[in-house]
Amino acid sequence: MPPPDVPALVDHHCHSVLTAELADEDLAGLLTESDRPPAPGTSPFDSALGLAVRRWCPPALGLPAHAPAEEYLARRRELGAPEATRRLLAAAGLETCLVDTGLTAAAGRSLLPLDAFAEAAGVRVREVVRLERIAEAVAGPAGGWARAVREALAAAASGAVAVKSVLAYRTGLAVPAERPGPAEVAAAAGEWLRAGGGRLTDRVLLHHLLWTAVDVCADLGLPLQLHTGFGDPDLTLHRADPSLLAGFVRAAEPTGVPLVLLHGYPYHRQAAWLAHVFPLVHTDLGLTASYVGPRVATVLGEMLELAPFGKLLFSTDAYGLPELYLVGAAQFRHGLGTLLDGWRADGACTAADAERLTRRVAAGNARRLYAL
Template sequence: MAARPEAAALEVAELVDHHCHSVVAVELADDALAGLLTESDRPPAPGCSPFDSAIGLAVRRWCPPALGLPAHTPAADYLARRRELGAAEAARRLLAAAGLDTCLVDTGLTAAADRELLPLTELAEATGAVVREVVRLETVAEAVTAGAEDWPRAVGEALAAAAASAVAVKSVLAYRHGLAAPAERPARTAVVAAAGAWLHGGRGRLADPVLLHHLLWTAVDVCAELGLPIQLHTGFGDPDLTLHRADPSLLTDFVRAAEPSGVPLVLLHAYPYHRQAAWLAQAFPTVYTDLGLTASYTGPRVAAVLGEMLELAPFGKLLFSTDAYGLPELFLVGTAQFRQGLGALLADWQAEGACSAADGQRLARMIGADNARRLYAL
């Protein structure tokens, strides 16, 4: 049997990052910087470093050349060079090297008081990309000060106002209660009672399931009126999340119930439930998905994981995102990993006779940018 020819990665050029965050604007200590390479908010175990991971290897593969160093430079030398350049110059180089066309930025995630994030205008300047806002539902709801009786109406009005200039809204229901949202809208009496208890308790973090489910259905109504998608965190994240409750298949009843609205539901990240997300995208016309930060965290396995997602996900339903937060490195790693992984996967398909060269280039354009442009009307 003749050996299969070695595949050359196809070019994945233009990228629309349909879900990301801003970056820290100040100089970080080495430990603080390394801590942003993990989803954990805990310090590493003794003798362990976030650089000794698949994402750590990816950072050392893709980022040193942007700072004038060879690929795979040791972490200590990389960090020293970063300090030498300064946070602003390092960020400028790393973000420019990512080569993004458009960034859709979730503004609901804030930094610590000593780690201010770049405003959207400055992020746009640093990336050279068009930057648009994604509004986080829970952040909007937590700012509403109306009394319990007026809370349902006030939340709808606040969300409509916040989303008027945005390209999407986003829910972190997976973190607050889990994704098992019921198909039925909560009764108004239940919402008012839950709002009263939340207000009486001093407001704070919105975690009551009745209020969260009311907020999600409110988003369906607002987004149907404005023509916007709803993004939902699914899959892995920081320790605030209970992983099995973030399985996107738990949303199935809600997806069916919301389908008549026509509002697109975009499942973010998904891993290790990326096959469930792919099934939902195949089964329901309103569902879309991405691999998100999984592309960065899986390191050299990115092509394999993308292949698992594309076993079922329609090619017009898969989007690109970095979910980068805090570190400009995560923008460059996210884009480089995705380009390399998708390019290698499609080249393998072509070498195996599964698709033509024209098919491969067309799919790369769709997944990298065109699907997002269509979905978000960019």
């Protein structure tokens, strides 16, 4: 368990965990954003994230830190997935998890439902609605598609704490400041529906969806989360630079809807700049804190060069493996503690300043933003 003097964390962006027992290679495959098999002779454990898993997770399962991967995997199998999941999630020291329910498991696997996840983790769980998933489930006719999508999103988000968009994966973040016109949206919807629907990749429809989300969030008083920065190979990285959103942010400002930039890396400084100059923009480091391993304090410091202390939030973006919750939480605590110890030693802040910053980023900012 985390030390008692470290505040509990509000994980403002994450996913559920898999229910099945995993083969060693399948578990290792969830330690990378790649959806391809590793190169011959390599393992995802041989990475900064792999080192972090071996540093933080073995003690939760009764092994010494840095136990070899083979010993760790054997111990995990011995305990079984339910018990390992319970121990790892408990050790993360989380208070509340805001779970994006739009990411599904691969064929033949399933994720814990929200109530079961809450019980396993011992946390309060609230839902984040995935924008594109809602829209892709809406059928025609083309002329009424836009209205039907708005109604479906409003209904789905009525019990949620936020809406999330993965536009970065579909067309990138260069969103025009002007909304697409109704005729343009109806024509694009007609083409998409005639083609059988499915995964939305049409720019007009995706940009319309983002504005629909802004409108619904304004009505319901919810923030809008946006994926930015790195991810799996479906992404074109340079199109996920959050600075591309500047025109859209300016256009959306009058609505009063908070925009939350997720992950950011390697454009985390751009995300910090947007949070610095636009009052409604917030940001996090997300899964980056896990993936950069020993560099976490450095990357957090780069983000806090510009990001206001009231605009940075904690998240793990954990998916599938309970290890990723524990690693994300432990990396964040360790990285921020190391960074602030350096600030204090340099005379840049007091102990009270460091404590206040830690509590805000760990949980306070999320509680305020999501009205928890």
